[in-house]
Amino acid sequence: MxxxxxxxxxxxxxxxxxxxxxxxxxxxxxxxxxxxxxxxxxxxxxxxxxxxxxxxxxxxxxxxxxxxxxxxxxxxxxxxxxxxxxxxxxxxxxxxxxxxxxxxxxxxxxxxxxxxxxxxxxxxxxxxxxxxxxLHLEAEVARRTRENILVQNISLSVILELAETRDNETGHHITRTQAYVELLGRKLQKQPAFAALLDGAQLEIMVKAAPLHDIGKIGIADRILLKPGKLDAAEWAVMQTHTTIGARTLRRALDRAVYANIETTQESRPEALAVLDVASVIAQSHHERWDGAGYPEGLAAQAIPLAARLMALADVYDALTTARVYKAAWSHEQALAYILEQRGRHFDPAVVDAFVAVQDSFIAIQQQFADNGLD
The missing domain is CATH 3.40.50.2300 (Response regulator)
Structure with a gap:
């Protein structure tokens, strides 16, 4: 020494x-x-x-x-x-x-x-x-945290890849809708009425949860999920259950984690649990409508969770502007006109206004992550 x-x-x-x-x-x-x-x-x-x-x-x-x-x-x-x-x-x-x-x-x-x-x-x-x-302990904790996050991300990617494999026409749907949700959230974040609901951490959790919105489609039979034409009334009723299937699946995963004695106090709750919680809400409610005519619960206006309201517009915009075997892709202008028409009906007026303000960024994302061969 x-x-x-x-x-x-x-x-x-x-x-x-x-x-x-x-x-x-x-x-x-x-x-x-x-x-x-x-x-x-x-x-x-x-x-x-x-x-x-x-x-x-x-x-x-x-x-x-x-x-x-x-x-x-x-x-x-x-x-x-x-x-x-x-x-x-x-x-x-x-x-x-x-x-x-x-x-x-x-x-x-x-x-x-x-x-x-x-x-x-x-x-x-x-x-x-x-x-x-x-210092060594801090470095080790940081290393293990990075590993845990990597495992979480890989596990999520596997689940999402599985979902996309069963619904092979979605292409980059998950990537685009996640980016759309973030754009809408960051725009609304600047408004006093939404600032508390969309503070930095809350919006980040919503964005991470967004890719799980259609996870319930894993539970839909191929004959319905992969049908190339329009669904009949009975088939459509089954397809609508992907919302409750997804929410129930995510809620069960969350309950198992809590049962496994993971800390769940607000001060120490792991982010992964918060993401599952918000993801279950989005999965359940992203097909609700502002006017109450949506499904599965017929929620209306502010009763629809904000994360689901953001996803509702992101999901519809992406569906409209993406080609399917049974339809051609709409132009941005056509999608914009439809969304404006549905302001206060299908969509939260504030979310529509945010969309209009950031529509150029929507176009850029749609072009960057276009589904080659489908558009």
Whole structure:
């Protein structure tokens, strides 16, 4: 283990010589005669492990030196021992209250000085080891967190790929609708009526939950889900159940996680649980209509959760502007006209207004993630 590095600061040459002679056989010792020099040494060279600091010095006294060290992030943890002729109880109390780790009065007894220096260096070494250990733990926690997030994302991707495999005409539907939801949310975020509902964390959760909106289609039979033509009334009734199937599936996954003793308080609830919670709401309600004519519950206006209202417009816009085997893609202008016509009927008027404001970005996303071969 390398020798500890000690800086002695005293304006009297005799004291410097005595302290240096006493400590040099055991430690690496540097010495200077003023507070200004001490700060310069500590800021321009390797910081010492311990400072022996005189209190009464011309110019900058020991108290001022200690105060500056405590304000310097790189130097604030260096232990400082006052060595001074001020021997009153109130002086010692003042020195310790200012942050010194020890207070030794002159004339110094060599054995006491050596013992106290050794003690303070041992304490610093212990603190340094603890700090390194904590940094290692923090790095390990960060690494495991990244791994957990990666596993979550991979698991979600597998589920979504499975859903898309069964409904192979969706193409980039998930990518586009997720981006549309984020665009609408960020626009509404600026309005006082929506600011609290769409603060940074809430909107981020909604965006992460959006891809799961049609997960319930996994439970729909191929003869209905993959039918190339228009569904009859009975088939349409079955298709509508993808909302409740998706919500029920996600809610069961959430309940299992809670049952497995995962913390669910608002302060410590994992984001993954919040995403599942919002995803179940979106899956259940993204086909509700502002006028109450939607499904599965016939909710209307503000009774429809905001995340579902955002997804409703994103989903319909994408369905209109994307080609299917049974229809051609609508132009943006045709989709815009339809959505404006449905303002206050199918869609939340505020969401429609947000869409109109960011429609150029919708066009850009639609073009960037076009379904080649289907448009």
């Amino acid at each position: 390398p020798q500890a590095n000690i800086l002695i600061v005293d304006d009297e040459a005799t004291n410097l010589a005595v302290f240096s002679e006493l400590l040099t056989p055991i430690y690496q010792v540097r010495a200077c005669k003023s507070g200004e020099q001490a700060l310069h040494i500590m800021r321009t060279r390797q910081p010492p492990d311990l400072v022996l600091l005189d209190v009464m010095m011309p110019g900058m006294d020991g108290y001022a030196v200690l105060a500056q060290l405590q304000e310097d992030y790189a130097l604030k943890d260096i232990p400082v021992m006052f060595i001074t002729a001020l021997s009153g109880i109130e002086d010692e109390e003042s020195g310790l209250q200012r942050g010194a780790v020890d207070y030794i009065t002159k004339p110094v007894k060599p054995a006491i000085l050596l013992a106290r220096v050794k003690t303070q260096l041992a304490l610093k070494q212990a603190r340094d080891l603890l700090k390194q250990h904590n």
